[in-house]
Amino acid sequence: MSGVPDPLYVRARCALLDAFDALEPHLDAIVLVGAQAVYLHTADTELAVAEYTTDADLAIAPGDLADSPLIGDALTSGGFTPRAHPGGWLSPDGIYLDVMVPDALAGPGTRGARLGAHGKRAARRTKGLEATLVDRERRTVFALDPTDSRAREIWIAGPAALIVAKLHKIGERVGAQDRVRDKDALDLYRLLQAVSTDQLADGMRRLREHPLSRDVTATALVTLRALFTRRDAEGVEMTVRAAGDPENSDVMRASMIGLATDLLAATQE
Amino acid sequence: MTGKKRISETAALRLAEQIVARSLPSGWSAKVLQAPARSAGSRFVFLRIRTSDGDSSEFGIVAKRSLNPMAAGQLLDTMGVQATTSQRGTKPVDLAVIAPYLSERTRELIASRGVSYIDSTGNMRLQSDKPALYILTNGADKDPWPDDQPLKSLRGRGAARALRAIVDFRPPYGVRELAARANVSPATLSRVTDLLARDALLTRDSRGRVNDVDWAGCLRRWSKDYEFATSNQTTAFLAPRGLSDFTSKLATVKWRYALTGSLGAQSFSPIAPARLGMLYVDDIETAARQLDLREVDSGTNVLIAEPFDQVVFERTTKRDGLTLTAPTQIVADLLTGSGRMPAEGEELVAWMKDNERVWRT
Numbered sequence: 001m002s003g004v005p006d007p008l009y010v011r012a013r014c015a016l017l018d019a020f021d022a023l024e025p026h027l028d029a030i031v032l033v034g035a036q037a038v039y040l041h042t043a044d045t046e047l048a049v050a051e052y053t054t055d056a057d058l059a060i061a062p063g064d065l066a067d068s069p070l071i072g073d074a075l076t077s078g079g080f081t082p083r084a085h086p087g088g089w090l091s092p093d094g095i096y097l098d099v100m101v102p103d104a105l106a107g108p109g110t111r112g113a114r115l116g117a118h119g120k121r122a123a124r125r126t127k128g129l130e131a132t133l134v135d136r137e138r139r140t141v142f143a144l145d146p147t148d149s150r151a152r153e154i155w156i157a158g159p160a161a162l163i164v165a166k167l168h169k170i171g172e173r174v175g176a177q178d179r180v181r182d183k184d185a186l187d188l189y190r191l192l193q194a195v196s197t198d199q200l201a202d203g204m205r206r207l208r209e210h211p212l213s214r215d216v217t218a219t220a221l222v223t224l225r226a227l228f229t230r231r232d233a234e235g236v237e238m239t240v241r242a243a244g245d246p247e248n249s250d251v252m253r254a255s256m257i258g259l260a261t262d263l264l265a266a267t268q269e
Numbered sequence: 270m271t272g273k274k275r276i277s278e279t280a281a282l283r284l285a286e287q288i289v290a291r292s293l294p295s296g297w298s299a300k301v302l303q304a305p306a307r308s309a310g311s312r313f314v315f316l317r318i319r320t321s322d323g324d325s326s327e328f329g330i331v332a333k334r335s336l337n338p339m340a341a342g343q344l345l346d347t348m349g350v351q352a353t354t355s356q357r358g359t360k361p362v363d364l365a366v367i368a369p370y371l372s373e374r375t376r377e378l379i380a381s382r383g384v385s386y387i388d389s390t391g392n393m394r395l396q397s398d399k400p401a402l403y404i405l406t407n408g409a410d411k412d413p414w415p416d417d418q419p420l421k422s423l424r425g426r427g428a429a430r431a432l433r434a435i436v437d438f439r440p441p442y443g444v445r446e447l448a449a450r451a452n453v454s455p456a457t458l459s460r461v462t463d464l465l466a467r468d469a470l471l472t473r474d475s476r477g478r479v480n481d482v483d484w485a486g487c488l489r490r491w492s493k494d495y496e497f498a499t500s501n502q503t504t505a506f507l508a509p510r511g512l513s514d515f516t517s518k519l520a521t522v523k524w525r526y527a528l529t530g531s532l533g534a535q536s537f538s539p540i541a542p543a544r545l546g547m548l549y550v551d552d553i554e555t556a557a558r559q560l561d562l563r564e565v566d567s568g569t570n571v572l573i574a575e576p577f578d579q580v581v582f583e584r585t586t587k588r589d590g591l592t593l594t595a596p597t598q599i600v601a602d603l604l605t606g607s608g609r610m611p612a613e614g615e616e617l618v619a620w621m622k623d624n625e626r627v628w629r630t
Contacts (some may be wrong), residue, residue: 193510248544254568255509262509 010144012036015095016056017143017150022078023071029064031155032141033057033132033165034098038187040139041159042194056097059129059157062105062115071099071115071122086112087124103127104212128168128220131213132157135203159195160203163188164213167220170227174234185238188228189252192259201266208267221267228260275414276369276389278332282314285367285387289316289395292404296321301330316365318402326397328365328385336366337421338374339467345382363397370412372421420460423494426578427454431461432491433580435471436484436597439629443478465490484629485618488597492604497529497547501574504553506562508571512546515571518560519548520590526550527585527594529602530572531613536588537596537628538620540613546571547602549581549594584630596621596628 016036023030032040034057060071072082079092089097099122100113106125107114113123135158142151157165166188173181192200207217227235236256240249276284282301289299298319314330331348333340348364365385371392379386380394387393391408423432434451435458444462448455462479465471470490471482497503508515516532530547534540550556553573557564562571576582584595593599596617603614621628 193514250568251507251544251570252568254507254563254565255511258507258509258563258565 005144009039011093012056012095013141013144014148015091015093015097016141017148017152018078018091018093019056019058019075019080019089019097020141020152020154021150022074022080023058025069025074026060026065026071027152027154029061029066031059031061031132031136031157032139033059033100033129033157033162035183035187037156038162038166038191040141040156041162042190056091056095058097058099059126059132060099060101060113060115060123061133062101062113065115065118067117071118075099075122082121085124086121099123100126100129102129102133102212104130104216105133126165127172128165128216130216131161131164131207131220134207134210134213135159135161158203159191160200160207161213163191163200163224164204164207164217164220166191167223168216170235170238171219171223174227182238182242185235186242188235189239189243189256189259192263193255197259197262197266200263204263204267221264224260225264229257229264231257275334278334278367281334281367281369281389282330282332284389286316288387288389288391288393288406289318289404292393292395292406293318294321315362318397318400320400324400326400326402327362328395328397329362331364331366333366333368336368336371336375337467338372338378341366341371341375341378345379345384348384365395369414370409372412373410420464423461423464423491424500427457428461429491429495429500430578430580431458432465432487433583433595433597434458435461435465435479435482436487437584437595437630439625440471440482441474441478441480443476447479484597485622488600488618489604492601495577495601496605497574497602498572498605500577501549502553503572503574504557504564505569506557506571506573507565507569508546508560508562510561512543512570515546515560515562516591522556522559524551524555524559525582526556527581527592527598529581529594529599530606531603531610533593533596533599534603534613534617536586536591536593537599537624538617540616541609544570544608545606545610547574547606548572549574549576551575586628 013036020027034055036056075089080089080097082088083090087099089099091097101115101123103125109120109125111124112120113125114120115122136155137158138153139156140151140153143149166184169184170181204217207213227233230236231253236253239256240252243252286299286301293299300317302315302317304313314332316328316330317325319325331344336344363385365387366379367387369389371386371388376386376392385395387395388408390413391406393404393406395402395404420428423429431453434447434453438447438450444459445455448458462471465487466473468490470486471479474480512532519526527549529549530545531540531543532546535543548556548571550573553575556573581594581598586593600614600617603610603617
């Protein structure tokens with residue numbers, strides 16, 4: 001989208017940089033995921049929805065994480081306050097920060113990830129994020145507020161990994177009629193539109209070859225076929241609902257189906 | 270049909286007599302009679318209808334070899350005067366227009382004034398109060414002698430090409446001069462100029478040079494006969510990555526094209542983001558392949574057209590790396606489009622009125 005970014009998005013980016021400042025010693029173990037990562041890949045995609053997100057989402061690679069400083073302590077001294085559920089934090093400016101660990105690396109348990117010295121409340125376990133530790137790239141992330149000169153080179157999840165992660169979120173909530181999850185379908189649409197099918201298919205192939213991401217990727221592609229390749233499929237409906245643009249819904253449906261079908265065909269061995 | 274000559278007024282009168290006679294109840298008769306009129310040198314023609322009871326009714330007749338709507342209006346104005354001056358006794362004379370062919374529009378116009386008409390193809394409306402008589406029959410809805418007629422429509426590529434020249438170039442200009450500049454047939458240009466003059470959309474000086482053109486009116490007039498979707502060979506496609514991706518791909522192609530519709534208009538005047546891409550190309554198949562367009566059952570966002578004439582590739586502009594067809598063409602394409610496109614066409618017209626220097630040659 002052209003023009004000035006949504007003020008909320010400016011604040012969310014600021015909160016993200018606050019989190020990087022606080023977690024600086026651990027930056028190599030952190031991958032930016034979620035909507036802010038999606039928008040870094042899709043800056044030019046046209047959609048009649050403002051590009052905004054209120055969350056800053058981070059994935060942790062436990063194997064690369066040092067024992068100190070403790071994530072909880074670092075975030076607290078950076079002005080973040082813990083929310084009720086594990087991995088949930090609130091920035092000084094009131095933006096949600098979610099710190100997550102891929103389910104396959106999160107140890108036993110159901111909600112909090114077991115992160116050794118860091119405890120089980122610093123991060124939440126999340127399925128699908130395995131892919132973001134395999135398909136990722138270095139990017140410099142800048143503040144969007146013109147008075148803020150901060151910039152950080154960080155890991156951000158690659159587009160194929162983000163698609164896998166989004167499909168897991170969407171798949172878990174099928175039938176929920178949940179506006180928040182609808183937005184995940186719209187993010188998926190943005191990624192499919194903005195990134196070439198060849199590039200996505202390459203990413204998917206790498207993810208399927210890697211032991212950490214093989215299973216979640218296979219599951220994600222099954223979800224893609226089930227929810228996004230027919231006009232009446234639920235994922236297609238979620239996308240159209242999230243866009244809130246009835247005049248354009250036929251084009252969105254056809255585009256979503258076309259792009260999802262292309263990707264599935266291109267990932268077939 | 271070619272070369273068939275339009276019949277004369279006299280022949281039309283004779284045919285009218287037969288057409289009326291055939292439509293009357295048995296025992297009735299119809300006869301065209303002529304009598305010297307009051308003004309010297311002219312004759313008064315009338316049609317007398319006699320009933321089986323011996324009652325009779327007379328229609329004052331005006332016979333014409335051809336009659337377009339504009340001429341019909343003028344004629345009826347004059348006949349209104351005649352009707353009062355040629356009264357016989359106290360009864361006003363019913364009036365009828367007779368001609369070889371009367372178009373639907375002409376017939377409507379005549380009927381709206383309460384006047385009867387008969388053409389040689391069988392279009393007839395005959396009405397009188399005494400004896401009570403009302404006959405309405407249909408004949409041809411197309412002129413069997415069209416060559417004799419001035420141009421009536423801007424349909425067809427020659428007329429469209431001529432119209433584009435008339436609106437794109439700044440008057441004054443002579444027909445021959447403009448024909449040479451715009452590579453148009455002088456004969457077609459002359460006929461289109463006549464049509465637009467009849468519709469009061471342009472004016473000419475005493476030597477026939479065009480000195481003023483209501484270009485916006487001309488474009489609206491053209492949009493009655495022209496339509497983007499049907500005048501051109503069009504196919505609808507889906508550009509699944511959206512219109513901005515479509516235009517960035519377009520900016521890199523090597524073949525000839527011209528962008529029109531909302532995407533073209535938004536380069537000139539700000540409008541809401543385009544929903545439909547409209548593009549002229551020489552070959553739809555090549556364009557679809559190279560721009561990654563899909564044929565889908567529903568949900569199309571791009572219309573690709575092989576144009577009615579090469580003129581869409583002439584007088585183009587380059588903006589933001591894209592070739593745009595002339596704004597006059599964009600207006601016509603938008604005015605004949607769906608949804609909010611006609612409104613966008615009018616917005617572009619407003620911009621063009623303020624920026625004539627920018628776009629007019």
